Amino acid sequence: MERLQKIMSQAGIASRRKSEEIITAGRVEVNGKVVTELGTKVNPNEDIIKVDGQKIEREKLVYVLLNKPKGYITTVDDPRNRRTVMDLIQDVSQAVHPVGRLDKDTEGLLLLTNDGDLTYALTHPSHGVDKTYIATVKGIPNQSKIEALEEGIKLKDGWTAPAEAKLVAELADEAIVSLTIHEGRKHQVKRMLKSVGHPVEDLKRVKFGSLDLTGLSVGGYRYLTNSEVKELKKVEDRVNSVEN
Numbered sequence: 383m384e385r386l387q388k389i390m391s392q393a394g395i396a397s398r399r400k401s402e403e404i405i406t407a408g409r410v411e412v413n414g415k416v417v418t419e420l421g422t423k424v425n426p427n428e429d430i431i432k433v434d435g436q437k438i439e440r441e442k443l444v445y446v447l448l449n450k451p452k453g454y455i456t457t458v459d460d461p462r463n464r465r466t467v468m469d470l471i472q473d474v475s476q477a478v479h480p481v482g483r484l485d486k487d488t489e490g491l492l493l494l495t496n497d498g499d500l501t502y503a504l505t506h507p508s509h510g511v512d513k514t515y516i517a518t519v520k521g522i523p524n525q526s527k528i529e530a531l532e533e534g535i536k537l538k539d540g541w542t543a544p545a546e547a548k549l550v551a552e553l554a555d556e557a558i559v560s561l562t563i564h565e566g567r568k569h570q571v572k573r574m575l576k577s578v579g580h581p582v583e584d585l586k587r588v589k590f591g592s593l594d595l596t597g598l599s600v601g602g603y604r605y606l607t608n609s610e611v612k613e614l615k616k617v618e619d620r621v622n623s624v625e626n
């Protein structure tokens with residue numbers, strides 16, 4: 383027996399949180415009866431679950447690792463018809479969604495999946511995984527700027543959590559900085575570097591939790607192996623143990 387919202391997120395209906403809203407709104411039926419209670423457990427192999435009158439089927443869970451090029455937006459649909467990351471993975475037949483986001487002009491590692499529980503865990507503000515970015519910035523940050531990035535920067539939405547920052551290379555009038563953060567606020571890396579006086583000229587995400595881009599060219603993607611999925615699921619186990 384499993385929680386109704388878990389089955390719904392696994393079927394690709396919505397995230398676990400959104401599924402809870404759908405349940406309490408009275409849109410879900412189990413064996414012909416409307417269920418609004420959030421703790422309800424069901425047997426996914428026997429019970430007939432309908433959302434808005436449509437029977438839900440369990441979809442095979444897939445995990446896609448994409449090396450996103452610049453020029454693509456991180457969304458499933460774009461009302462303005464711009465190029466999206468979904469255009470790059472057209473052979474994936476499951477209804478996957480991006481885990482978090484990268485800006486249109488940011489390149490690098492983006493995970494996509496139809497596993498709503500894993501998405502919830504990986505993007506959870508207090509459990510979020512470490513993400514490493516390589517930024518080319520204007521000017522050369524001195525040691526005190528690097529320390530400020532590590533200790534916390536006051537942005538308009540509050541102080542950033544401790545991070546890891548390294549000056550990787552000094553060029554003529556720019557530098558390469560590596561920054562590892564575990565939060566995921568909008569434009570966070572660009573805002574942090576701008577606020578210490580070194581605006582980002584180029585940004586690439588090279589690590590996401592236990593994953594990196596080894597062997598993946600820009601625009602390429604691959605499915606995660608079972609052991610890579612298992613490693614990521616440890617984050618989900620941690621979130622579940624805190625919340626249940």
Ligand code: URA
Nearest residue numbers: 485488569570571572
């Ligand atoms: N931080 C940014 O500023 N942009 C991204 O795309 C990701 C993190």
